[in-house]
Amino acid sequence: MTDELGALTTIFTEFYYWITVVLMFxxxxxxxxxxxGASRYKHHQHTLMKNTMLIPLVTVxxxxxxxxxxxxxxxxxxxxxxxxxxxxxxxxxxxxxxxxWYLPNSELMAVNLGDHISGVFWAAFLLFSWTAASIVxxxxxxxxxxxxxxxxxxxIGSVFWxxxxxxxxxxxxxxxKILGYHDAYASGVIHAVAGGFALGVLAVLGPRIGKFSSSGxxxxxxxxxxxxxxxxxxxxxTGFWGFYAACNIPIYDLGPEYGMEGVTYFTATTIYVTPxxxxxxxxxxxxxxxxxxxxxxxxxxxDPFWTYSSGLAGIICAxxxxxxxxxxxxxxxxxxxxxIAYKMHYWVERRFKIDDAVGAVAVHxxxxxxxxxxxxxxxxxxxxxxxxxxxxxxxxxxxxxNPLGMFIGAIIMFFVLGMIPGYIIARVLNGIGKLRIxxxxxxAGLDYQIMEEAKEDERTVxxxxx
Amino acid sequence: xxxxxxxxDHLNKPAEDVAGAIYxxxxxxxxxxxxxxxxxxxxxxxxxxxxxxxxxxxxxRRPSSNAWKSNITDG
Numbered sequence: 001m002t003d004e005l006g007a008l009t010t011i012f013t014e015f016y017y018w019i020t021v022v023l024m025f026x027x028x029x030x031x032x033x034x035x036x037g038a039s040r041y042k043h044h045q046h047t048l049m050k051n052t053m054l055i056p057l058v059t060v061x062x063x064x065x066x067x068x069x070x071x072x073x074x075x076x077x078x079x080x081x082x083x084x085x086x087x088x089x090x091x092x093x094x095x096x097x098x099x100x101w102y103l104p105n106s107e108l109m110a111v112n113l114g115d116h117i118s119g120v121f122w123a124a125f126l127l128f129s130w131t132a133a134s135i136v137x138x139x140x141x142x143x144x145x146x147x148x149x150x151x152x153x154x155x156i157g158s159v160f161w162x163x164x165x166x167x168x169x170x171x172x173x174x175x176x177k178i179l180g181y182h183d184a185y186a187s188g189v190i191h192a193v194a195g196g197f198a199l200g201v202l203a204v205l206g207p208r209i210g211k212f213s214s215s216g217x218x219x220x221x222x223x224x225x226x227x228x229x230x231x232x233x234x235x236x237x238t239g240f241w242g243f244y245a246a247c248n249i250p251i252y253d254l255g256p257e258y259g260m261e262g263v264t265y266f267t268a269t270t271i272y273v274t275p276x277x278x279x280x281x282x283x284x285x286x287x288x289x290x291x292x293x294x295x296x297x298x299x300x301x302x303d304p305f306w307t308y309s310s311g312l313a314g315i316i317c318a319x320x321x322x323x324x325x326x327x328x329x330x331x332x333x334x335x336x337x338x339x340i341a342y343k344m345h346y347w348v349e350r351r352f353k354i355d356d357a358v359g360a361v362a363v364h365x366x367x368x369x370x371x372x373x374x375x376x377x378x379x380x381x382x383x384x385x386x387x388x389x390x391x392x393x394x395x396x397x398x399x400x401x402n403p404l405g406m407f408i409g410a411i412i413m414f415f416v417l418g419m420i421p422g423y424i425i426a427r428v429l430n431g432i433g434k435l436r437i438x439x440x441x442x443x444a445g446l447d448y449q450i451m452e453e454a455k456e457d458e459r460t461v462x463x464x465x466x
Numbered sequence: 467x468x469x470x471x472x473x474x475d476h477l478n479k480p481a482e483d484v485a486g487a488i489y490x491x492x493x494x495x496x497x498x499x500x501x502x503x504x505x506x507x508x509x510x511x512x513x514x515x516x517x518x519x520x521x522x523x524x525x526x527r528r529p530s531s532n533a534w535k536s537n538i539t540d541g
Contacts, residue, residue: 041534041538042534057506060502060505060506061506063502064499064502064503064506104495104499104502105495105496105498105499106495107486107487107492107495109495110487110489110495111487111488111489112485112486112487112488113484113485113486113488114484114485114486115485145517145521146513146517147510147513147514147517147518150510150513434514437521438521438522438524438525439525440524440525440526440527440528440529441521441524441525443529443530443531444524444527444528444529444530444531444533444534445534447534448524448529448533448534448537449520449524451534451537451538451539452537454537454539455536455537455538455539458539458540
């Protein structure tokens with residue numbers, strides 16, 4: 001960096017993403033608190049430990065291969081040629097945004113005076129990965145082994161979300177070109193895929209003991225600590241601010257980027273390098289949060305657990321198009337998403353005996369799916385990219401956003417990259433007897449031994465006289 | 467191991483030489499990645515065994531579903 005303006009832009013961008021990473025850590029803190037609050041006393045410590053250990057597991061695998069997948073897979077491979085090298089193969093050549101630079105043994109994957117951005121960008125995406133894994137974590141509490149959860153966390157956090165991000169979130173992704181897919185703040189690429197993955201796992205894992213009566217009637221196993229649940233969700237909201245900011249590029253000159261001679265236009269952009277404003281998306285974030293809370297309060301008849309969760313579901317549902325929506329549109333879409341998520345949760349629970357302990361599939365999966373479909377209608381006709389505008393199925397240009405493309409995109413996110421892989425991996429883990437804890441341990445509580453040892457320590461200390 | 471031994475000398479180099487990796491042992495990245503993979507897989511194997519042992523030990527004891535209540539500490 002030798003000129004002041006260039007240096008300032010680079011250092012600002014570096015610091016911008018660093019701040020988003022710190023903010024997004026609160027999502028994980030929130031998930032931890034929320035899950036502990038939702039679990040029963042005898043499972044608390046295990047619940048927390050399980051969600052804590054996804055941090056190193058997803059981080060290590062994100063370093064080893066998750067980040068590489070994101071940069072290698074935008075073309076499918078084989079579905080649409082890259083705009084960088086015009087090849088539909090994996091992007092591993094010498095082009096500027098090639099996966100080659102993000103292999104774990106690349107010199108850019110470390111302290112490098114020639115690159116101030118890759119590390120913080122890697123970290124921002126990693127925090128998205130933790131979020132994806134954390135979404136699954138809540139659904140499976142009190143009966144999954146830590147080993148199985150670790151494998152599943154790596155699968156969703158470092159493989160499947162990374163593939164879907166390459167397909168539907170990368171500026172060169174085939175879903176933008178062929179389908180006109182648009183998902184600015186990740187209704188699908190984080191939430192629908194993780195919700196779908198959780199549903200696939202739950203179908204194999206089965207319900208907690210006692211969740212359903214012998215006649216199949218569901219019983220409520222409500223949160224044991226409503227305050228932790230509340231604070232946890234508020235922290236998730238807070239971290240979501242960082243998430244939204246991290247989905248943007250803070251400052252970019254779109255004139256030369258789009259090949260416009262002599263045009264200079266600096267703006268914040270979405271991940272697709274299309275213009276938006278941090279100011280506008282902040283309004284939409286708050287309005288969709290409010291819409292979710294309003295709808296959740298009514299639809300759940302004031303149930304605190306669902307009302308707080310609905311705030312999150314409202315944001316998630318509006319997120320796909322929150323770069324362009326009017327704030328009132330965001331609010332209404334948030335409300336619609338909450339009603340769908342709430343109704344679907346109880347229908348699926350009764351119909352298929354799915355025990356989603358924290359409503360993760362509903363809040364993330366169904367609301368995310370609905371958000372993608374709604375976005376297809378509301379943003380129908382907007383370009384999915386600034387690089388070119390073309391017809392659907394063409395592949396060499398970018399299709400405009402449209403309802404059919406967004407519906408297909410939602411199916412890909414929820415089912416193809418979410419539910420089906422989750423189901424298959426859970427089946428394999430179940431087949432080798434590693435998925436679920438023994439029945440006796442589930443009844444006794446996963447913390448039984450730790451609690452017994454703590455009690456023993458207490459007795460020893462209490463009986464000592466010196 | 468040191469990639470840089472004098473910052474003044476280093477920053478006085480042509481810009482393309484300054485812009486680069488500065489961690490110790492540049493060129494040994496492949497070995498570091500291999501070590502990380504071994505740590506990850508090794509940890510998975512060891513922790514899985516520990517968990518299996520712990521779960522089966524507790525399962526054999528068959529504590530009742532309310533036994534945990536007698537283990538609540540006074541604080």
